[in-house]
Amino acid sequence: MSTTVPVKAQKSEAKKQNPEFVQLLDPDGIRLSDDLYDPWVSDVTGDQLASLYEDLIIVRRIDTEATALQRQGELGLWPPLFGQEAAQVGSARTLRPDDFVFSSYRENAVAYCRGVKLPDLVRVWRGTAASGWDPFSVGMATPAVIIGAQTLHATGYAVGCKKDGVDSVAVAYFGDGATSEGDVSEAMVFAASFKAPVIFFCQNNQWAISEPVGLQAQRPIADRAPGFGIPSIRVDGNDVLAVMAATRSALDRARNGGGPTFIEAVTYRRGPHTTSDDPSRYVDPVVATEWEARDPIARVEAFLRSEGVLTDELAASIQSRADQVAAEFRAGCLGLENPEPLSxxxxxxxxxxxxxxxxxxxxxxxxxxxxx
CATH class of the missing domain: 1.20.5 (Single alpha-helices involved in coiled-coils or other helix-helix interfaces)
Structure with missing residues (x-):
């Protein structure tokens, strides 16, 4: 990226902050001003936002390719992240190499940003390995399938960081459904008690498999954390810039001894829970269309084009790069060899x-x- 354009509020069209959550880019790609969170992304240039846009395009392309591979019988299962790209990219790109991620099975965009090799994303789903990658080489544990268990792992790791006297931070990713699990509550109790440098990052994608979030949460999920003594941030999970600002704020708090933060990224799972699921049986198509209009990629594209950063040539180059990554991903998947049985x-x-x-x-x- 060669053009440097500061990300600034479009003063002529700027709106007030959405009272429901932190939002810096609205669905139309209009930059909103926010006195509290603008400073956390004041250094983000147009080039850097274009780089985040490229990440969003690539991880969606990987996700599409993985779904196709499953449908073609090359993967046993795949948990799509379609619609949740901004929540994952915006948070993952704020982390340092010495921070450590504990995720569920859907954070493939986080894994991509952490440097996980493409074939390693599908080793487990192809059945050629019991674990996808070496956690210590990328600062990310392999996915936890037991819902919510990774929050306990992250809290324990964070307590260890504090005892070691380092300012590394642990981040636990989980979905809205996991907040009904006891493990999450127990992890927050320990994190608050020991002021552990951990971020609880909840991607509220509106569905716990086929059950809507309103069935288990009568109030915003972010309202739960203060009861444990943990400050919370509710952010537009489809706004990559707002997610980055919220995560940077939480990281700064953790590194400076402030303890844990709970982030609820409000997003939407536009695909099935996994490729074995049929969302047409329970998703209202009207609601799905409404969320489609809040697409995380479209708003960044609209903003970058309005700023003159994203040209047709650059967009074509990014798409070409995404197709290349998808081809490498497919080749890597098909090239995986079955392990020796006794291994x-x-x-x-x-x-x-x-x-x-x-x-x-x-x-x-x-x-x-x-x-x-």
Whole structure:
């Protein structure tokens, strides 16, 4: 990106802050002013916002390709993130390499931003590995399928950071459905008690599989955290700039000893819960159309074009890059090799013991029985 254009409020069209949540870019791509959160993104240039736009385009393209791979029988399952790109990219791009992420199974855009290799995104879903990547090489744990469990892991890690005297921060990503799990409440109790440097990042995508968020939350989910002594921020999860501002604010609080912050990113899951789900059975098409108009990519594109940053040439270049990444992603997926059967016993324990060796020997004999 060569053009540098400061991201500024369009004074002639600026609106007041949305009272429902923090919003800096509205669905029409109009830059809104906010005295509290503008300073957190005052350094973001047009080029940098265009880079975030490129991330959004690429991760959506990866998601589309993964869904196609599942439909073609190349993946056993895939949890789409369609519609939630801004919440994930805007938060992940604020993190330092020494911060550590604990996610659910839908944060593939976060994984991409953390540097997870493309084939590693699908190893588990293709059934060629029990775990997708080395957590310590990218500062991100492999996804937790047990709903909400990762909030406890993040809190424990954050307490460790505090005891080590470092200013690294742990971030736990989870959905609105997870907030009904006891693990999340327990994690917030511990985080508040020990002022752990952790961010609880809830992507409220309006659905806990097929159950609407209104069934489990009679008030905004962000209202729950203050009851634990944790300040909360409710942000437009489809606004990549607002998400970045909110996350930077929470990171600064954590690094300076202020303890945990709860962020509710209000977004919408525009696809199925997983590729085994049929959302047409429970989603009101009128509501889906309303959320389509709040698309996280469209608003950034509209703003960048109004600022003269995003030209047709640059847009075409970004799309070409996204298609290239998708091709690499597909090739990497199809190139994954089935593991050697006995490797299932690898890395179960730090040091192999007699019981594990016995099980391995028995399984080996079982497999050899098919060769006779």
């Amino acid at each position: 299932v016993f690898d890395n179960v324990y730090a040091t192999e013991h007699s019981g594990l060796a016995r099980q391995k020997s028995q399984y080996k004999a079982y497999l050899e029985g098919f060769e006779k």
